[in-house]
Amino acid sequence: MSGGxxxxxxxxxxxxRRREALARQRTRLWKTLKLLRGSKMGLIGLAILIVFMxxxxxxxxxxxxxxNAFSTNYFAPPSKEHWLGTDDVGRDVFAELMxxxxxxxLVGITASAISVLIGGxxxxxxxxxxxxxDEGLMxxxxxxxxIPQLPFMMLIAALAGPSLINIIxxxxxxxxxxxxRIVRSLVISIKERTFIERARAIxxxxxxxxxxxxxxxxxxxxxxxxxxxxxxxxLTESTLAFLGLGDPLVISWGSMLHYAFxxxxxxxxxxWYFVPPGFCIAFVVLGFTFFGYAxxxxxxxxxxxR
Amino acid sequence: xxxxxxxxxxxxxAVVVFLIILTFNFIIFRTIPGDPIRTLFxxxxxxxxxxxxLRHNFGLDKPLFDQYLIYMKNSLTGDLGKxxxxxxxxxxxxxxxxxxxxxxxxxxxSVLSLFMGVGxxxxxxxxxxxxxxxxxxxxxxxxxxxxxFWLGMLMLFLLTGHVPSGGMYTPGxxxxxxxxxxxxxxxxxxxxxxxxxxxxxxxxxxIVRSSLIDVLSEDYIVTANAKGLADRNVLRHHAVPNAMLPxxxxxxxxxxxxxxxxxxxxxxxxxxxxxxxxxxxxxxxDYPILQGSFLIVAAVVLVANFLADITYxxxxxxxxxx
Numbered sequence: 167m168s169g170g171x172x173x174x175x176x177x178x179x180x181x182x183r184r185r186e187a188l189a190r191q192r193t194r195l196w197k198t199l200k201l202l203r204g205s206k207m208g209l210i211g212l213a214i215l216i217v218f219m220x221x222x223x224x225x226x227x228x229x230x231x232x233x234n235a236f237s238t239n240y241f242a243p244p245s246k247e248h249w250l251g252t253d254d255v256g257r258d259v260f261a262e263l264m265x266x267x268x269x270x271x272l273v274g275i276t277a278s279a280i281s282v283l284i285g286g287x288x289x290x291x292x293x294x295x296x297x298x299x300d301e302g303l304m305x306x307x308x309x310x311x312x313i314p315q316l317p318f319m320m321l322i323a324a325l326a327g328p329s330l331i332n333i334i335x336x337x338x339x340x341x342x343x344x345x346x347r348i349v350r351s352l353v354i355s356i357k358e359r360t361f362i363e364r365a366r367a368i369x370x371x372x373x374x375x376x377x378x379x380x381x382x383x384x385x386x387x388x389x390x391x392x393x394x395x396x397x398x399x400x401l402t403e404s405t406l407a408f409l410g411l412g413d414p415l416v417i418s419w420g421s422m423l424h425y426a427f428x429x430x431x432x433x434x435x436x437x438w439y440f441v442p443p444g445f446c447i448a449f450v451v452l453g454f455t456f457f458g459y460a461x462x463x464x465x466x467x468x469x470x471x472r
Numbered sequence: 473x474x475x476x477x478x479x480x481x482x483x484x485x486a487v488v489v490f491l492i493i494l495t496f497n498f499i500i501f502r503t504i505p506g507d508p509i510r511t512l513f514x515x516x517x518x519x520x521x522x523x524x525x526l527r528h529n530f531g532l533d534k535p536l537f538d539q540y541l542i543y544m545k546n547s548l549t550g551d552l553g554k555x556x557x558x559x560x561x562x563x564x565x566x567x568x569x570x571x572x573x574x575x576x577x578x579x580x581x582s583v584l585s586l587f588m589g590v591g592x593x594x595x596x597x598x599x600x601x602x603x604x605x606x607x608x609x610x611x612x613x614x615x616x617x618x619x620x621f622w623l624g625m626l627m628l629f630l631l632t633g634h635v636p637s638g639g640m641y642t643p644g645x646x647x648x649x650x651x652x653x654x655x656x657x658x659x660x661x662x663x664x665x666x667x668x669x670x671x672x673x674x675x676x677x678x679i680v681r682s683s684l685i686d687v688l689s690e691d692y693i694v695t696a697n698a699k700g701l702a703d704r705n706v707l708r709h710h711a712v713p714n715a716m717l718p719x720x721x722x723x724x725x726x727x728x729x730x731x732x733x734x735x736x737x738x739x740x741x742x743x744x745x746x747x748x749x750x751x752x753x754x755x756x757x758d759y760p761i762l763q764g765s766f767l768i769v770a771a772v773v774l775v776a777n778f779l780a781d782i783t784y785x786x787x788x789x790x791x792x793x794x
Contacts, residue, residue, distance in 0.1 A: 308485075308489070309489050309492055309493070311728075312489060312727075312728070312770075312773060312774060312777055313493060313728070313770060313773075314727070314728045314731040314732070314766075314769050314770055314773050315728045315731075315732060316728075316731060316732035316735055317731065317735065317750060317765065317766045317769050317770070318766060318770075320735075320750060320754060320762065320766075321500070321762050321763060321766050322500065324754055324757065324759070324762060325500060325501070325759070397617070401617075401619060404619050404622075405619060405620075405621065405732070405736060408619070408621050408736070409735075409736075409739065409751060409754060410751075410754055410755060411754065420619075423619070423621070423622060423625070426625070427621075427625060427740070432625050432628040432629040432632065433628070433629075433632055433637065435629075437629060440622070440625050440626075440629070441626070443622075444618070444619060444622035444623075444625070444626070447617075447618075447619050447622065448614065448617045448618045448619070448622075449617075451617040451618075452613065452614060452617040455613060455616075455617060456613075
C-alpha cells in the first residue's frame, strides 16, 4: 500500500483508467519488492519457500514412487539406493519426503485461502457497516477465538472422517478469527479517508465502494496475513495427521511422523524416518513465518514506524 | 463500582460463550451421518423392536428440541454421558481424574516458559538489533516453528535409556514414602515439561521484546534516564513492569496454543492427562470421551480467560475507562 490517499483517475475512457490502475499496482508491487530486498528475514524466507515449491513441482517428474510397494526391507539405514533409508513397511523415506511436500503445501495454501476468504469478508463487513453488524460479527469472532482449537479440530475431524478435503475445510473454517480482526481495524481506518467520502458524495453504492475502494486497499495486508496463516495451517495439518486424523491414502510429513511414532522408530533408532519430515515442516513453517513477518512489516502501516 | 460492572460483564460473556459452545456440540453430533444406536451396538442382529426400545431408552425418539433441553440440563449438572470404553464409566469422572495430571504438566511448563520468555525477551529488547537480539529472536522463532510432537519425538530418541520414556510414575513401584514418590514423579515430568516449555516460551519472547521496545521510547523512561538513574534501575523499576501488561492480554490466544501443545506432549510421552485421553479416544473412536474432554477443556480455558481479564483490569487502571 502506498500509504497516502489514492489519487483519482484522470483518464477518460474505462480502458485508460484500468491501465493506469494496473500501472499503479505495478509500481506498488515494485516498491514492495524493493523494500523486501532490505529485509534479510524476508529474503531468507522467500528463498526457503522457492526451494520447497520447486521440490513440490518437480518431484512427480523425477522420482517414481509407489506407496503400496511394501517390502520386507524395513527400517533399513540410509544407503546408496535409499538415501534416507526405509520406513516401517520398507518404502523409500526420501521419496516419501519429497512427495510429502506437495500435501503440506497444498493443505497449507488451500486452507489459508478458505480462512482468509471468511476472515476477510467478516472483517470488511464488520468494519464497513459498524454498529450492530460490527458488534454481532465481532462477538461471533470472539467465540471462535476462545474455543481451544486443537481439541475442537480433533472432534470435528474425527466425526467428519479422515480425508484430505475434510482436513482442509476443518483448518480453513477454524483459522480465520485473527484475520477478521486485523482486516476490520484496517477497514475502519480506510473508511474515514477522504476518497471514500468523495465516492459517497458522487453517489456510489455501498457495494461499489466495498468492491472498488475498500477491498483493493485491504489486499496487501490480507496477503501478508495469508502467508502467516499458511505457516500455522501447515503445522496444524501435520499435528492432525500425527494424531492419526490424516487421509490414509496420501503421504504427508505429518502422516510419516504418525507412522514413525506408532512403529516406535524413536526407540528403534530409526532416526532417518522421523528426523527429516520434522525438519522439513520446521523449515517450511519458518520460511512462511519469515516471509509473512517481512511482508507484514512492509505492508502494515501500523508496524512500519518502527 | 466500575470494576464490579466490568467483572460482571465479563462473567456474563463467558457464560454465554460456554452455552454457545455446548449448543455447537449438540448440533455437530446431530449433523453427522450414521445412526448413533448402530454405532454404539455394532451388531447387525438387533431386531427392529430392540432398536426402537433402545432408541426410546436413550431418548432419541423425542423431538429434537426436547433432546436439546435434556442435553443442556445433563451437561450443566455435570452428566456428560458414559464412555464407550473404560467399562462405561461416566465421562466426567474420567476426564476430571486426568485433568489434575494435565494441570501438573501445563502449570509447571507455563511458569518455566514465562520466566524464560520474560528473561530472554528483556535481554533481546535491551540489546535490540544487535547480534544477540537477532540470535535470540531467530532461535525462539525456530523453536516456535517446530511441531511440538516432533520435538518430543527427538527428545525421546536422544534420551532413550537415560530417563523414563513415558507415563507419570514407574509402573508397579511401591514407594516407601511420599518423598520417593515425588522424586519419581519429577523424573517422569522433567522431559515433557522441558519440551512444552521450549515450545511455549518463543511467543513470550516476541511479545515481551516488542512491548519493552515500545515502553523504552516513552517519555517517563527518558525522564528516568535524565535523572541519572542506573540502566539496571530504569529497566527493573520503570520499564519492565509496564512491559508485562500485554503478557496478560495475550492469554486468550495463547491458552488455545498451550492446550494444543499439551495434547501433543502428553501423546508423545504417554502422560496420563486429558490430552493423552483424547488421543486414545481418537484411536478407539470413543466419541463421548472426545466431546466431554473438549467441553471441559473449553470450560477451563474460559475460566482462565476470565481470570486473566480481571487481573488485567486490576493491573491496568486504563481498562476501567472504557
